[in-house]
Amino acid sequence: MAKDREIFSLVEEKEQEAAKTGRQGLIIQPGALGDCILTLPVARFLKQSLDLGTLAIMGNMDFLAAMLGRTCVDKIRSLEGAGVHRLFEARGQFNLGDKDPLLTTFMPYSWIISFLGEAGSDFEQNLLFAANCTHSAEVGSVRLKADEEYAGHISQFYMDEVCRELPHLEREEADLNAVLILAGHNDVVKAQMLLDKLGVDEGKFVLMAPGAGSVLKCWGNENFAACAKASLDAGFTPVFVIGPAEIDRKNINTEMLGMFGPVIECPSFSELVGLCSLCRCYLGNDSGLSHLAGAVGAQTVAVFGPTSARRYRPLGPKVTAIEMGAEGFGQVNPEQAGLVCAKMFEQLGN
Numbered sequence: 001m002a003k004d005r006e007i008f009s010l011v012e013e014k015e016q017e018a019a020k021t022g023r024q025g026l027i028i029q030p031g032a033l034g035d036c037i038l039t040l041p042v043a044r045f046l047k048q049s050l051d052l053g054t055l056a057i058m059g060n061m062d063f064l065a066a067m068l069g070r071t072c073v074d075k076i077r078s079l080e081g082a083g084v085h086r087l088f089e090a091r092g093q094f095n096l097g098d099k100d101p102l103l104t105t106f107m108p109y110s111w112i113i114s115f116l117g118e119a120g121s122d123f124e125q126n127l128l129f130a131a132n133c134t135h136s137a138e139v140g141s142v143r144l145k146a147d148e149e150y151a152g153h154i155s156q157f158y159m160d161e162v163c164r165e166l167p168h169l170e171r172e173e174a175d176l177n178a179v180l181i182l183a184g185h186n187d188v189v190k191a192q193m194l195l196d197k198l199g200v201d202e203g204k205f206v207l208m209a210p211g212a213g214s215v216l217k218c219w220g221n222e223n224f225a226a227c228a229k230a231s232l233d234a235g236f237t238p239v240f241v242i243g244p245a246e247i248d249r250k251n252i253n254t255e256m257l258g259m260f261g262p263v264i265e266c267p268s269f270s271e272l273v274g275l276c277s278l279c280r281c282y283l284g285n286d287s288g289l290s291h292l293a294g295a296v297g298a299q300t301v302a303v304f305g306p307t308s309a310r311r312y313r314p315l316g317p318k319v320t321a322i323e324m325g326a327e328g329f330g331q332v333n334p335e336q337a338g339l340v341c342a343k344m345f346e347q348l349g350n
Contacts, residue, residue: 023110031063036063039115040295041174041315045162054075055072055074057077058084066292070182070184096130103134110137138166140161156176178315178316179297188274189274194267194274204237204280205236205237205278205280206236206283207276207282207298210257213287215249216330217305217306224283225260227337230341238260239264240261242265243289244266279298282299283301285302290302294319296316302321306325318347320343
C-alpha cells in the first residue's frame, strides 16, 4: 500500500512538472539594453506569480544577448523576424490566414505582456485576436514611459502596470537591489584574457564607460579624465569602454582618455559582462552599460544629467546614482568630478 502511494505521488509530481513546463509567458520589449534590464524585475515577478515553466522575451537580439543563461529569462526571440509590425494595422484591416506565421509566433504563450502599443490600441486588439486564435491567452499592455508626476522607480511602475492589466496578480514591491544578471564562467575567462592582453591586473582596475545612447546623457570627457587620474593616483588602472555609437558620433576623446588607461572599442557582450563582474568599481552615465554593471552586482557609480536618477537609476545591490541636472552636464566641472571621485572611493573602500 505504501509503495502504491509512493508511485501515485511520483506520477502526480511528474504531471505537475509537465503542466508547469507547458505554462509559458512572453514579454515583448522593443527597448534598448537599459530598458530590457529594467524589465527583469517584471520577468522574475511573472515567472514566480504565474508559476511559469518558460519565460521568453521578444525584442532586439543585440540587446537581449545578456539575458540568456544569465537571468530568469529562458528564451529570447527576435522582434524583427516575427512579423509583429503587422499588429499595428487598423483593426478592420487586420486578418490572419490558416497558416499565418503570427499564429505560430504566439501559439506557445498563455500570458503575453507587451511594451509595444497601448491599452485599447489597434496593436493590443490585434495582439489579443492573434494570441487567442489557437488557445486562450491573457494579454496586457504596459507603457514604456511613466507619467511626469510618477515619483517611483520605473521598474516598480512596470510591475504596477502588469498588476493593473492582470488584476488577479497580487502587487509586489520591486527588489531594486537584487543581482539580476549572473556572469558565467566563460564571461569571466574572456574578460581575464582581455585584461591580460592589455597588461591590466584584474583585481586593481576601474571600468569607465563615458558614452551613452544620447550625447545629452554624456558627462564631459574631461570629468571622466579627472576621475581616471584620481583612480590612477590611488593605484587603480582605469579601463575605458566605448561602443559603436560613440565611435560613429566621435564624441569621446579617446586620445585624452588613453593617457590614463587602455581604451577598449566594441568588446563582445560576454567580455562586457565579465569586465563588470571583475572590476573594483564602475563609473558611467545613464546608459545600458551602467544598467548592466549594476545588475551584475558591480560597485557602480552612475552619473545622471537630463534624466531622473530616482526613476532610472541602475538596479543592483551596490549602486550609487548621482543626479547633476541637465545644465552644463557635458562641460568641464571640477566640482562635479570631485564629488564623483569621492563616491567612487567610497565604493572602492567597500
